[in-house]
Amino acid sequence: MRDLKVDSPSPTVVLTATTSLRIIAAAVIFGCIYYASSVLITLICALLIAFVLDPGVALMERLRIPRWLGALIMVMLGLAAVYLAVYLIYDRAVAFFDELPLLAVPVQRLVARLGDWGRHLWQTMLGGLPQAPVETSVPTVRVQPESQEWVQYLARGFGSVYAFTVTVMFIPFLVFFMLTSKNRLWAATLNLFHVERRQQVEDVIAGIGHMARQYVLGNALVALISAALLTPVFLIVGLPYALVVAVIAAVLTLIPYLGVALSLIPPMLIGLVQFERAAPLVVILIAVVVVHVVAINLLTPKLVGGSVKLNALAVTIAMMFWGWLWGAIGLVLAVPITAGFKAVCDRVPSLQAYGRWLGDD
Numbered sequence: 001m002r003d004l005k006v007d008s009p010s011p012t013v014v015l016t017a018t019t020s021l022r023i024i025a026a027a028v029i030f031g032c033i034y035y036a037s038s039v040l041i042t043l044i045c046a047l048l049i050a051f052v053l054d055p056g057v058a059l060m061e062r063l064r065i066p067r068w069l070g071a072l073i074m075v076m077l078g079l080a081a082v083y084l085a086v087y088l089i090y091d092r093a094v095a096f097f098d099e100l101p102l103l104a105v106p107v108q109r110l111v112a113r114l115g116d117w118g119r120h121l122w123q124t125m126l127g128g129l130p131q132a133p134v135e136t137s138v139p140t141v142r143v144q145p146e147s148q149e150w151v152q153y154l155a156r157g158f159g160s161v162y163a164f165t166v167t168v169m170f171i172p173f174l175v176f177f178m179l180t181s182k183n184r185l186w187a188a189t190l191n192l193f194h195v196e197r198r199q200q201v202e203d204v205i206a207g208i209g210h211m212a213r214q215y216v217l218g219n220a221l222v223a224l225i226s227a228a229l230l231t232p233v234f235l236i237v238g239l240p241y242a243l244v245v246a247v248i249a250a251v252l253t254l255i256p257y258l259g260v261a262l263s264l265i266p267p268m269l270i271g272l273v274q275f276e277r278a279a280p281l282v283v284i285l286i287a288v289v290v291v292h293v294v295a296i297n298l299l300t301p302k303l304v305g306g307s308v309k310l311n312a313l314a315v316t317i318a319m320m321f322w323g324w325l326w327g328a329i330g331l332v333l334a335v336p337i338t339a340g341f342k343a344v345c346d347r348v349p350s351l352q353a354y355g356r357w358l359g360d361d
Contacts, residue, residue, distance in 0.1 A: 037326055042167045044333055046174035050182075051212040053078060057179050071179035075172055089244055200347055207343045211308065215336055218304030219254050226250035226295050233287040237280040240270060253292045255331065256315045260292040308339045311360040 033040060053074040060070030178185070189205070190198045227243075227250035234242035245267050252263040267288065271281045310318075318338040322330035338358065345355030 034325060038167055041329055042170055046171050046178060048212050048216055049175045050178040051209045052216050053179060068180045071176050075176045079172060204344055204347045208340045211339055211343055212336060214304060215308055221303050222295050222299045223250045223254055225299060226253055226291050229291050230287060237283050239267060240274060245270060249288055253295055257312060260289060263292060264288050308335055309359050310338060314338060314358045
């Protein structure tokens with residue numbers, strides 16, 4: 001009886017099958033990240049806050065205070081700080097956003113004039129006869145669709161106002177449970193891995209925690225100092241809603257590489273509508289640029305330090321990707337998510353090449 005010979009699959013077929021499986025797995029992961037965005041955003045925000053509050057809970061635990069009570073105290077202190085910040089700027093912020101539609105008309109008129117000036121300049125540069133200036137009529141401002149588009153972009157990761165409200169309500173409870181059950185969760189997480197890799201996993205989690213604390217607290221302090229420097233300048237020149245605009249500009253100035261341009265937009269747009277002279281606009285421009293330079297070159301290295309060691313290309317790609325996927329909240333979380341991924345890559349031998357590509361060394 002003749003033996004049947006079974007041909008083994010060629011290396012090319014195996015490689016093709018492996019590549020196809022990886023592509024399918026990547027597509028599944030991407031779909032989960034997109035459709036489960038509200039859940040993931042909630043967990044990531046809760047983790048970042050828990051990492052920040054954990055040293056305070058550990059300190060109370062060393063003072064013989066039960067861990068659950070220490071976690072409750074830290075969460076309540078955090079909620080009190082948020083409430084105080086909202087209380088201080090709530091009235092001004094509401095008035096500012098109520099008047100945004102009124103600011104749209106003069107801004108649109110200014111844009112129309114700049115467009116006419118640009119077309120006239122372009123015709124002059126081409127050597128054509130300049131046409132007589134045409135009186136520009138300001139078109140009807142459709143504020144509602146534009147505001148809806150901005151709201152949709154800002155809340156893209158949550159999907160709706162209801163989802164955002166539920167997320168905000170869940171975060172304090174998640175933080176409390178994470179802080180209370182830290183020891184048990186830590187041990188359970190390590191037990192998921194082989195004994196030989198547990199120390200490596202512990203180092204990865206500790207590194208991510210240190211990075212998150214330094215990044216969040218450092219940037220919060222930088223934004224607070226920047227807002228404190230900008231507010232008096234905006235008040236002196238007479239910029240409306242100086243406190244709210246200063247806070248917005250201070251937060252925007254933290255965005256890597258794009259911060260100085262983005263932070264100039266709110267005060268300059270309001271200044272163009274409010275002021276007829278160029279002097280206040282020049283003062284606002286110089287103040288925002290100087291504060292941005294001080295924040296990036298002096299405050300950030302001192303307060304944030306080397307917690308985020310990402311190169312410019314990696315940060316830019318991360319912001320584009322997460323901003324497209326999750327909207328405004330994606331821009332906020334892009335750097336810590338990428339830095340956390342790099343911390344994992346740096347401590348896993350098979351992923352160290354990706355960590356070096358993301359790094360700035």
